[in-house]
Amino acid sequence: MSETKFKDIARQIEQRIDEGIYPPNAKLPPHRELAAELDTTPATISKAYKLLAEMNRVESFVGRGTFVVGESHLNQAIQPSESETEFNFSILQPYVLQNLSPLRIAYQKASLAFTPELLAYTDHSGHHAHREAGAMWAKRYGLNSATASNVLLTNGAQHALSLLVETLTQPGDVIAVEALTYPGILAIASLAGRQVIGIDMDEDGLIPSALETVLHTHKPKLVIAIPSHQNPTGITMPIQRRQAIAAIIEQSAAYLVEDDIYGFLNEDTLPAICHWLPEKGIHVSGLSKAISPAMRCGFVVAPEHLLPVLNAHIRANVWLASPLNFIVAEQLINSGDAFSMADAQRDIAKQRQAIAKDILGDVISESDGYHVWVTLPAHWQQERFVMEAKQRDLIVTSGSYFVAGNTNPNCIRLSLMSIKHSEALKQGLRALKALLESHEVSLAPF
The missing domain is CATH 3.90.1150.10 (Aspartate Aminotransferase, domain 1)
Incomplete structure (x- = not known):
């Protein structure tokens, strides 16, 4: 192969990018497919992609492919x-629109509950009454083990996921996720320098045998799953699949992060996977999808031995989630309006x-x-x-x-x-x- 051929190929690809044939954020063809089109070898395409990555024209993701650099995914x-x-x-x-009027009333009522204590710093990740309301929310949708003592408050579920990745993994560690997953998880992993491995799915969600293979082969520190109304597939794991996933995690070295932000959409309450993982399951829920995206109220239910380090990270990063939204959340949950x-x-x-x-x-x-x-x-x-x-x-x-x-x-x-x-x-x-x-x-x- 000519020493300059891969550079010529890179220039051809760059020209296609500049002309809009490969627009920002578009996925580039697989190595073999483009090699066949340009009458070269996959190795040459690989070198061309690498050169373009060094020029910040493309970016590659393990298991996903190579994309044109553009706006954030x-x-x-x-x-x-x-x-x-x-x-x-x-x-x-x-x-x-459905929640606009009741939220206006709720925030007006909440202002009457402002006290010096509620507007001041507090121990842990938030006030006891607010963590108790978070426990009530988690219990209603399938996690009976939630209590005020094992609930942490975050600025929404996205903050919770970022917190858990930052706290429980190191740069270069592997995180396992569903083969199709919420792009917010992928963004967190990419920014934090963590490797992402996808786990194959079927019509019931994560395939247990595929999870076992990934755990054995890649040894991820975290497995992140969305068990109800999965984003993007819409799959809801049945009880038997949840139990199977829990049994496999229990025998592994990984923690499970259960992103149960859509659990409230289940007609009949389904037990959280973390129900069977008291020491290795971390449950995430919140109000942004059920009430309003403006209510950055996230609830993390974690094993007792992880609470000190998670609290320390919350305090180091935001000290505590803003109590103002949680005053409203507490009133809505306790009244049943939520x-x-x-x-x-x-x-x-x-x-x-x-x-x-x-x-x-x-x-x-x-x-x-x-x-x-x-x-x-x-x-x-x-x-x-x-x-x-x-x-x-x-x-x-x-x-x-x-x-x-x-x-x-x-x-x-x-x-x-x-x-x-x-x-x-x-x-x-x-x-x-x-x-x-x-x-x-x-x-x-x-």
């Missing part, structure tokens, strides 16, 4: 609307799932949560579909942002809750259906 997966005319299917949040609001969100999600099923049909996953996982027709490639949808004011999320394993299914994720009105939702879904069925695109082919 998390920012691309979850995009704010730029126009009132857009149909934003990218943001997973509760239907905020649970009523969560139930109302579940009902709205069911209604919107029925609308999506009626319009999109069998291309969507079986789910009753906030989102659906859409399998694209063979004539559509996911990055192309996302860009073409954007041309039509339809903001959707490419399946590539969720990939932690070796496979990259040709899918997109649609949130059904962020669009304000049902008629607008129907209009957006019909436009998506027309695009799914269309073979005509306005962009030049790759």
